[in-house]
Amino acid sequence: MAGSVRNSLREGLVIAHLGQGLAVEESPGEILLCHTRRRLGFATVGDRVLWEPYEGNQGRVVKILPRRSVLTRPGHNETIRPVAANLDQIFVVVAPEPEPDYLLVDQYLAACEHRDINARIIFNKADLLASRQVADDLLADYRRIDYSYFVISVKKEEGLAELREELIDRCSMLVGQSGVGKSSLTNALLPDKQLLTRSLSEKTSLGRHTTTTATLYHLPDGGDLIDSPGVSIFGLAEMSIRDLAAGFREFRPWILRCQFNDCRHINDKGCAVRDAAEADMLPHARYERYLKLIEKLPPVQKP
Ligand SMILES: Nc1nc2c(ncn2[C@@H]2O[C@H](COP(=O)(O)OP(=O)(O)O)[C@@H](O)[C@H]2O)c(=O)[nH]1
Ligand SMILES: [Mg+2]
Ligand SMILES: [Zn+2]
Numbered sequence: 039m040a041g042s043v044r045n046s047l048r049e050g051l052v053i054a055h056l057g058q059g060l061a062v063e064e065s066p067g068e069i070l071l072c073h074t075r076r077r078l079g080f081a082t083v084g085d086r087v088l089w090e091p092y093e094g095n096q097g098r099v100v101k102i103l104p105r106r107s108v109l110t111r112p113g114h115n116e117t118i119r120p121v122a123a124n125l126d127q128i129f130v131v132v133a134p135e136p137e138p139d140y141l142l143v144d145q146y147l148a149a150c151e152h153r154d155i156n157a158r159i160i161f162n163k164a165d166l167l168a169s170r171q172v173a174d175d176l177l178a179d180y181r182r183i184d185y186s187y188f189v190i191s192v193k194k195e196e197g198l199a200e201l202r203e204e205l206i207d208r209c210s211m212l213v214g215q216s217g218v219g220k221s222s223l224t225n226a227l228l229p230d231k232q233l234l235t236r237s238l239s240e241k242t243s244l245g246r247h248t249t250t251t252a253t254l255y256h257l258p259d260g261g262d263l264i265d266s267p268g269v270s271i272f273g274l275a276e277m278s279i280r281d282l283a284a285g286f287r288e289f290r291p292w293i294l295r296c297q298f299n300d301c302r303h304i305n306d307k308g309c310a311v312r313d314a315a316e317a318d319m320l321p322h323a324r325y326e327r328y329l330k331l332i333e334k335l336p337p338v339q340k341p
Contacts (some may be wrong), residue, residue, distance in 0.1 A: 047100065052085040052123075053254040054238060061242050062089055062097060066256060071242040072097040082108070082120035083252040083264055084209060107155050110275045112336070118275055122252060122264050124209055127156040129188075131214035131223065133163040138176065139215050144327045145274060145334070146213055147185070148285025152277055159187035160201070160212070162219040165194045179321035183288040192222045202227065205257055211264040224265050228255050231265075274335055282335060283311070286328050288320040304329065 050062035053069065060081055062072040072089050073096065074081055081087055081102050088101040105123045113119035130146045132138040143159070150157035159180055161173045173189045180187060188204075190197030204210075205227070212220045225231060234255055252266035274282065279302055283289050289303065289311050297308025305312070315325035 046090050047088045048090070048097075049103075050087055050089055050097075051254070052081050052083055052087060052099075055083055055251050056242065059096075059242075060087075060099060061238055062087060062099065067237075069238060069241040070095055070097050072099045074099045078102065080120050082123050083254050083266075084123040084125060084262075085120075086124070107153050109149070109153060109155070111273060112275050122211060122266065125153075125155050125211055125264065126208040127158060127204075127210050129158050129160045129210060129212050131160045131162055131212055131218045131220050133161065133218040134166045134172070135163060136215060136217045140323070141327050141330055142215055144286070144324060145331055148282055148331065149274060149277070151285040151287055152281050157185065158204075159185055160214075160223070161187055161189045162192060162223065164189045164196060165191040179324055182321060183324075190223075192219050192226050195226070198226060202257075202259060205261045205263065206259050207261050209254075209262045209264065211266060213266075221267070224263065227257060227263060228265075229258070231255060274331065277335060279332060279335060282328065282331060286324060288324070289328070292320070302332070304332070 048064060050064045050072070052060050053063045054061040056071070059071050059073045061069055063069045072087075073092070075098070078099060079102060081099055085105065086103040087099045088103065089097040089099045092098040107125050108123045109121040109125065110118045111121050128146065128150050130143050132143060147157050159177060161177060164170065164173060167173060170189055174181070177187050188197055188201050190201060192198070212223060214220055228234070235253070238253070252264055254262050254264050257263055277285070283293060283303055292310040292314045293301070293303070295310035296303065296306070298306060301309050301311070303309050303311040311325070314320050315322050
């Protein structure tokens with residue numbers, strides 16, 4: 039009966055994507071395994087959903103509630119799959135070792151701009167630096183265009199208090215190349231992580247929860263952290279060249295002054311962005327990486 043079905047709908051938060059379904063949390067600690075219907079579309083970690091009880095202590099998701107943000111990646115057969123929903127901010131983690139891959143940093147920043155997710159930078163392993171000045175110099179281009187960054191050392195437990203403040207009441211995620219210290223930082227922020235992971239697998243009766251999937255954890259001081267151990271979890275999916283250019287926040291005032299509305303800012307006639315880069319009115323290295331990222335755009339949208 040439609041009436042009773044509607045009455046039995048309950049709200050929950052998707053905290054993990056498991057091969058067999060979704061781990062949905064109804065209230066803190068109350069977690070159950072939910073299945074979804076194909077035609078529902080893909081629910082992902084961070085989604086708020088409506089679900090109904092179904093077979094024992096399992097559930098079935100019947101609706102994905104509106105998202106305030108979503109990150110996507112290309113899936114099989116030219117589909118687009120969500121990676122995480124309702125994120126407020128992403129921290130791009132870099133370190134002196136391995137040497138920062140600024141192309142990857144700029145790709146993350148552009149994708150965040152495109153998705154209206156606040157992006158910030160964490161410079162970890164400050165203990166390996168001769169002085170903080172080294173980090174400031176390496177990140178000078180980002181400071182110039184108003185990206186905030188945190189210089190920390192997980193190893194020496196430096197800068198963590200300031201960072202924790204920024205996580206309160208927000209949903210955050212750490213991204214960055216392998217080896218920069220994301221897992222170490224996650225463990226510092228979530229001392230109970232292993233316990234939480236174990237209780238998640240018990241509650242969803244899945245034996246061992248595969249830690250290769252993205253998982254949402256509640257932080258001790260409030261706020262959530264989505265831990266996504268998968269490598270390059272999101273890229274330039276669904277971005278056009280116009281989106282990419284707008285994803286370089288410092289280009290925006292110049293884009294308005296380009297001679298042609300469909301300017302790609304490559305070697306187009308009357309391009310104000312290129313002129314600004316050449317006159318060092320914006321960070322030239324970023325402009326060069328923009329040109330490289332154009333090559334990484336999804337093929338159909340290449341110029
Ligand atoms: N010197 C130093 N090493 C660190 C720091 N944080 C993490 N590491 C080390 O960097 C390596 C990679 O860390 P990991 O957390 O696995 O990086 P991930 O690949 O980004 O998850 C490990 O050997 C860590 O012990 C730090 O603040 N200083
Ligand atoms: Mg790791
Ligand atoms: Zn232009």
